[in-house]
Amino acid sequence: MKRVLLIAGITVLVILSGLFLWLRFGVGQEKIQSILADALGPDYTVEINSARISPLQRAVSIGHMTISTSNDGHVIFRTDTLRITGINPGLIFRKNIILSKVKLDAFTIDWDPARLPDDEESGDDTSVEKLKIASLDITNGTIIVRKEGGESNRMNALNLKAGLAFEFKTDPDSLDIPQYSVDIDSLGFLFSEDRYRLSLSGFNFEHQDSLLTLSSMKLIPVGGYFQFMRSREFEANMFDIEIVNFTAAGIDPAAFHNKKTVKARSLDFDAFSIHVAKDKQLPEKPDKKDPTLLNKTIQNLPVAIQFDSLFFRNTNIQYSEQDEEGTRPGTISFMNSTIQITDVNSLSQLPASLNAVTYLQNHSELNTELHFSLHDGPFHMTGSGNLHPFDLKQLNSIFMDLEGMEVVSGFAHELEFYFEMTDDTSSGSMHLVYEDLKMEIIDMDDYDTSFTNSIKSFIANEAVLRADNLADSNDEVRTGEIDHVRNSDSSFFQHLWHSLRSGIYDIALRL
Numbered sequence: 001m002k003r004v005l006l007i008a009g010i011t012v013l014v015i016l017s018g019l020f021l022w023l024r025f026g027v028g029q030e031k032i033q034s035i036l037a038d039a040l041g042p043d044y045t046v047e048i049n050s051a052r053i054s055p056l057q058r059a060v061s062i063g064h065m066t067i068s069t070s071n072d073g074h075v076i077f078r079t080d081t082l083r084i085t086g087i088n089p090g091l092i093f094r095k096n097i098i099l100s101k102v103k104l105d106a107f108t109i110d111w112d113p114a115r116l117p118d119d120e121e122s123g124d125d126t127s128v129e130k131l132k133i134a135s136l137d138i139t140n141g142t143i144i145v146r147k148e149g150g151e152s153n154r155m156n157a158l159n160l161k162a163g164l165a166f167e168f169k170t171d172p173d174s175l176d177i178p179q180y181s182v183d184i185d186s187l188g189f190l191f192s193e194d195r196y197r198l199s200l201s202g203f204n205f206e207h208q209d210s211l212l213t214l215s216s217m218k219l220i221p222v223g224g225y226f227q228f229m230r231s232r233e234f235e236a237n238m239f240d241i242e243i244v245n246f247t248a249a250g251i252d253p254a255a256f257h258n259k260k261t262v263k264a265r266s267l268d269f270d271a272f273s274i275h276v277a278k279d280k281q282l283p284e285k286p287d288k289k290d291p292t293l294l295n296k297t298i299q300n301l302p303v304a305i306q307f308d309s310l311f312f313r314n315t316n317i318q319y320s321e322q323d324e325e326g327t328r329p330g331t332i333s334f335m336n337s338t339i340q341i342t343d344v345n346s347l348s349q350l351p352a353s354l355n356a357v358t359y360l361q362n363h364s365e366l367n368t369e370l371h372f373s374l375h376d377g378p379f380h381m382t383g384s385g386n387l388h389p390f391d392l393k394q395l396n397s398i399f400m401d402l403e404g405m406e407v408v409s410g411f412a413h414e415l416e417f418y419f420e421m422t423d424d425t426s427s428g429s430m431h432l433v434y435e436d437l438k439m440e441i442i443d444m445d446d447y448d449t450s451f452t453n454s455i456k457s458f459i460a461n462e463a464v465l466r467a468d469n470l471a472d473s474n475d476e477v478r479t480g481e482i483d484h485v486r487n488s489d490s491s492f493f494q495h496l497w498h499s500l501r502s503g504i505y506d507i508a509l510r511l
Contacts, residue, residue, distance in 0.1 A: 032060065036067075043117035045070050059085040074115045079107035086134070101135040112146035132165040141189075158189040162203075179207045190222070195231055196239075197222055205251075212248040217241075225277055225320075225329070235282040245270035250308070261304040261347070269312045277320040277329055291491040293379040293423065294372060298346045305346050312339040317358075319493075323402050326444045330401035335362035346374045360387060361394040379423050387415040392437065404444045410437035419482045419499055426495070428482035430503025435468040437508065469507055480506035 037046045049064035060083070067077040086100025141158030144151055162184040184203035191198065202215025219241040221228040228238045250265025291297075298305065315337040320329035337358035344352045354370040368385040392410035399405045412434040419428030438461055441453040449457065461467070469478050480503035486495040 032062065040067065043070050044068065044076075045073075054085075057085055058087045059083065060087065069115060069117065071117070072115065074112065075108075075110060076116075077107070077109055079104055081105040082107075096130040098130070098132045099134070101137065102133050103137040104139070104141070106140045107138070108142045108144070110144045110146070114146070114149075130165075130167045134163050136160065136162045136164060153191070154193075155189040155191050156194055160187050161185040162187070181206050181208075193231070195222055195228055196220065207253060210249070210251045210253075212246075212251055214243065214246040217243040217246070229279045229282065229322075232279075232282055234285040234288075235278065235280065238277040240273075240275040240277075242273045243269060243271070244314075255306070256303070259304070260302070261306055263306040265308050267307055267310045269310075269315070271314040272312050273316040275318040275320065277322075279322045279329070280324050281322060281326075290488045293495070294381075294492045295346075295374050295376070295379045297492070298374050299376045301346070305344060307344040308342065310339075310341040310344065312337065315339055315358075321402060323444065325404075326401050328401045330398035330403075332395075332398045333361055334358040334366070344374065346376075349373075349375050349377075351380070360390065361397065363394045364388045364390040379421065381421040382419070383421075384418045385416070387412065389413055390415070392434065400442060400447060401444060404442055406440045406442050406447070408438040408440050411435060417482070417500060417503060419503075421495070421499065424486040424495070426482060426484045426486075426499035426502075428499070428503065430480035430482055430500070430507060431477070432480065432504060432507050433469055433471075433477050434508075435470055437465060437467050439465060464510055466508055466510055478507050480504060482506075 032051045033046050033048045036048075037044070040046065045068050047066045047068075048062055050062070052061045053059075054061070062082040063080065065077075065079055065082060066075055068075045081103070082105075083101070083103045084099055085102075086098070138158060138160040141155070141160075143153075143155045143158060145153040162182065164180070164182045166178050166180040182203070182205045184200065186199070186201045187203070188197065188199040190196065197220050198218070199220075200214060200217040202213070204214075205212045219239060221238050221240055225238060247268045248264050248266070249268070252261075252263040255261040255263040292300065317334040317337065318331055319333075320331040322329040335358065337356060339354065339356040339358075341352060341354045343350055351371045351373050354368070354372070356366075356368045358366050358368070360366045365388045366385060367387075368383065370381060370383040372381040373379055390412040392412055393407045396407055399407060412432060414431065414433040416431040417428065419426055439457065440449055441456040441460065442449055443453065466478075471477050482499055482503040483506075484495070484499040484502045486498075490498065
C-alpha cells in the first residue's frame with residue numbers, strides 16, 4: 001500500500017513539475033496565439049497583443065485579444081483583459097477542464113450565425129468530459145446577436161459573478177444529457193436599447209437535486225414610465241417586475257432536452273410584484289398582430305410547459321393605462337395577494353385552476369376562482385368571485401384619468417359574479433348591491449368641473465345612472481347579465497374585464 005501511495009505521489013509531482021516547466025518556458029505570447037488558432041481551426045483568426053505567464057498560480061493573462069472569421073474579418077470576440085487562474089493538467093489533454101478563476105473585462109461578443117463557417121465535423125461526441133470554473137468574473141460586457149443582417153438582441157453593461165460546473169455523462173436512455181450546476185452571486189445587464197435593466201442575485205441550480213433557488217430578481221425600466229414611453233415609437237407595454245425568494249422544485253432537465261418541455265413539480269414565489277403600463281397615445285405598430293386568448297398564447301411558446309403548482313405569496317399586481325386624451329395614466333391594483341395555480345399543462349386536455357385572495361385597490365378583499373383550458377383547441381373558462389364591502393371612491397385612481405369621471409359617493413355592500421367563456425363569447429350573472437352612487441364629469445388635465453361638465457354630470461346622475469341597487473319590498477335586487485363578445489383587437493385580460501363590466505353596466509345603467 002505504501003508503494004502505491006509513493007508511486008502516486010511521485011506521479012503527481014512529475015505532472016505538476018512538467019506543467020510548471022511547460023508554462024514557464026514553453027508558452028509565450030506567440031505560442032498562446034498559436035495554440036488558440038490551432039484549436040479554432042483555419043476558419044478563424046486569433047490576435048493577441050500581450051500575454052503573461054504566472055507559473056506558481058498556474059495562470060495566464062492575455063491583453064487585447066480578438067477572434068475573427070478568416071473569410072471576411074468579422075470580429076466575433078474582443079476583450080481588453082482575459083485572465084485564467086488555476087489551470088489544471090487536464091486542460092492539456094482536453095478531458096477535464098478545471099479552472100480556479102476566469103476574469104473577463106471590457107469584452108464584446110458579436111454573434112452572427114450567417115457569417116460563421118459551417119462546422120461539418122460537429123456532432124454529439126465531445127472530447128471534454130468535465131468543465132468547472134470555480135469563479136467566473138465578467139465586467140463591462142456587450143453581447144450582440146444578429147439575424148438577417150441586423151441586430152436582433154443586444155445586452156450592454158453586462159456584469160456577472162458566478163461559478164459553474166458541467167459534466168457530460170450518458171443517460172440510461174442513451175441520450176447525452178450534461179449534468180450541471182450553476183451558482184450566480186450577481187448578474188446585471190441592459191437590454192431593449194438600454195430601456196430595461198435586469199439584475200438578479202443568489203441564483204443556484206443543482207442538476208442532482210432538481211432544485212433552483214433565486215434570492216432576488218428585478219426588471220426595471222430605466223428612467224421610469226415617462227422616459228420609457230418617450231423612447232417608444234409605437235405602443236408597447238412597459239414592465240416593472242420584482243421577485244424575492246423564488247424556488248423551483250422537481251425540475252426535469254431531460255424533459256427539456258428530449259421533448260422541449262419546461263417541466264417542474266412546483267414554483268414558489270415568496271414575494272412577487274408586477275406593474276404593467278401602456279400609453280394609448282402612441283400609435284399602434286403597422287404590422288401589429290391581433291392578440292390571442294390565453295391558451296393560444298401558451299401554445300405559441302417555443303416550448304411546452306408542465307407545472308404541477310405555482311404559489312404566489314405577498315403579490316402585488318398593477319395595471320396602468322394612459323388614455324388617448326389623458327395627461328396621466330390611470331391605475332388599478334390588486335395588492336397583498338395570495339395566488340395558487342395548479343395543473344398548468346399545455347399538453348393536457350384537463351383545465352388549470354386558479355384560486356386567489358387579493359385586495360382590490362389595496363382596500364377590500366376580492367376572492368376569485370378560475371378554471372381554464374391551455375390545450376390547442378377551443379378556449380374555455382369558468383369563473384366565480386366575490387368582493388367584500390367596498391367604497392366605490394377607491395376606483396377614482398383609474399376612472400379620473402381614463403374615463404374623465406370622478407366617483408363623488410357610493411358604497412358597494414355585496415358583489416358576486418359567475419361567468420363562462422367559450423372562445424370569444426362570455427355569459428353569466430352579476431350580483432351587486434350598492435347605494436348612494438354619484439358621479440361627476442371632470443377635465444382629465446386638471447380635474448376641474450366646468451359649467452358644461454356640470455350639466456353632463458347632472459344628466460348622468462339623474463337620467464343615466466341608478467343611484468341605488470338595494471332590496472325592494474320583495475327583498476329582491478336587480479341582477480346583471482354578463483354578455484360580451486370579444487373584439488379581435490382585445491387582449492385576453494381586456495376580454496375578461498369587459499365581460500365583468502357588462503354585468504355591472506346592466507345593473508348600474510338605466511338604459
